[in-house]
Amino acid sequence: MSTTLLLLGILYFVQGIPYGLQSSLLPVYLRTVGLSFTKISLTKALYFPWTLKVVWAPFVDQYGTKQRWLLISMCGLAMCCLLCASLSPESDFQLVAAVFLFMNFFASVQDVAVDGLAVRILRYEEVGYGNTVQVVGYKIGSVLAGGGLLTVMDLLGWTFIFFLLTGIYLVAIIYASSEFGNTSVNQPCGGKKPSRTLNPMTIVKDFIAVPATTWTVIFVLIYKLGEQGAISMFPLFLLDHSFSAQELGFWNGMVAMGFSIIGSSLGGILMSKYRALPLIKILFFLRLGSLFFQTIVVFMFDPNFLIWKSAAVLSISLQHFLGGLITTVTFSIMMHCTQKADEKIQATHYSFLATLEVLGKLSFSTFVGVVVDWIGLPASFLLFLILSVLALVHVLKAPTVISC
Template sequence: MKTGCLNVNFIKTIPGFVLTAIHRTMNGKLLLLGLLYCVQGIPYGIQSSLLPIYFRTSGLSFTKISLTKILYFPWILKVIWAPLVDQFSTKRQWLLLTMCGMALSCLITGTLSPEYNFSALAVSLLLMNLMASVQDIAVDGVAVQILQNDEVGYGNTVQVVGYKLGSVFAGGGLLTIMNLVGWGLMFALLSIVYVIVILYTAVASELKTLSKIQSNHQKSMKHCLNPWRILQEILRVPDTFWTIGFVLVYKLGEQGAISMFPLFLLDHGMSAGEIGLWHGMVAMVFSIIGSSLGGFLTTRYKVCSLMKIFFILRLLSLAFQTFLINVFNGNSWLMKGCAILSINIQHFFGGTITTLAFSIMMQCTKMAHVRIQATHYSFLATLEVLGKLSFSVLVGWIVDWVGFFLSFIVFQLLSVVAILHVYKAPKTLS
């Protein structure tokens, strides 16, 4: 990784970075990862963008909407079955199994009515999250092993962008067309998407080669499923403790704002269709641009130095949204324009920060032994989800209790905590 200070000349090299990323993607390795991360983002898009708007228009409280985030629970537990993915069978077989499970859960969900079969729908979505979380372990393990050091920036860009494209497709995209195609057909289309990626994964040469290596390695490896011993080995990897603290706090304030600001706009005159367009689709384009910028910058500058800059910029964008909440008038086109602008800015910085964060996690994991790399990365990723999920469950209650304005003050304070933590980053990750 190159080091140095930021300067304006980096803007001129962005087209070259994009062209290089496209060239490498067409070679197959990043294309495979992009497809796998894309379908992995579908369950998140359904639950983060589609269902909250649908439930709010049905009259549910903020507290109840936030509690639906409990369906993400399998993502917290994935570190428990990560050793199974690391030590038994191959990553290719795990990928095929889990994506078949997600295709099946989509078909089941399409037969259930959200109004009359909420419990059954929750079970189906829980199954979808379970399959997606196991798939995540396998994909991360593949990424750590096949990406060279000079490809980490590109790989993490593909990871974040692919995941967000899946989220946009299943969230904002489906929210926009749901009234036209209907609930059942919508999930049937999703199952077809999974089948297409399953077929591509089955014939991917990169996975076939990796499977042979993994099979030979597992024959000579002594399996260990003792959770305490595995945890001890994970924690012995250098810089893991600092990275744990980082992934727990780096998204808290941003997560609260992204979750609640669209609902604030919904309560103040903007329609579900407008929010689906601007928050679910257009803002995600800005998030993807930010993620691509983050991948570009990690190939040239110190990751933690970049993180400090973008944390401060994110804090300023949160302050802008807090101001808008205090003065917003839903009848003013100027206010609506400012609100849309703030959403796009927030997603742009959020996308950049996410790519930088996953680059830090992968740098830390690469210092682990190859036989626990997927488990180590899954451990960090699980804590990353835990940090976001635990606060997401509470954020609706906070808004119901103290209102939007004071809640956004809390979000800013949490963002300051993240800034202070990154200033204590170890030199090996900076």
């Protein structure tokens, strides 16, 4: 692996830690203490800073250096982990939630900076591999902090684990500082800073002028809706049907995420050999079949039969494998679109697309618990299938420029 890809991988790795903590650990913990699906889903609101990335993206894009923003954000993440080590989720849950909110803020700032860096330094033929590093690094950080924490929480304890995470951030800060000291990737091409513009109307006009932006905006908003609902609710369904928190930490938090990482890695390889548009169409058809299989498991599941438990684990693994593939190709499509933009708005343009990608997942996962409590889990999975079909229809109407 090149030094550039290794640096990007480490930056995305530490950026994935807050997501893993909140997506894999907190929901299971809250369910074990008896909270409803609705309340658990509403904790997704702590991801709110990610939806505002586009607000501070122009500042990261046009003021200071990417190095400075990256170091500031990682220092903030280290301080949040240190603060969490002094708190207890049982007695200080509101304070823990506030710290997680700040963790998401610093991670979102870091995301803007590292995405802007990646857009500039990755050549067209490297985008697939670069996005593999992005997705895999992020997911490994998420797995370590989510499923890993859930599995060993009873053994190591909350305080020790957050001291460990603080140390990981400090190591990442030292490594990034040394690498940036040996490279000039933070400097604009030609050695001159692009002209600054923070006028919202000018930025929006520049966005719209970038080819395929309108289609890509709709795509990133809807491409995960059905899958996101299933990923959010199926582990909680299993928790209510004889699976323990430890089993879910292993199968859903580690094994399934391992398949997700394999899928993301394979996505980078496929992107180096095939164009994005034909590939994403095939993957959407496969995902629809996977979701149909998981829906059958929901309707037929019987915890007294090993075959149904095995089918549940298989459906989770298959779902995460295809999800990893689709995510890598999706972020590659986003980056190809952004590379057609003017350099002065590239980081902002990509952050805008990435914000909408998060917003699409977050808005649905926040309220999916309400839907499940209202119409029940089986009917909800039928709804997830319909949403996946709608996303597939949009992909089939993609402009040919996406494949360029």
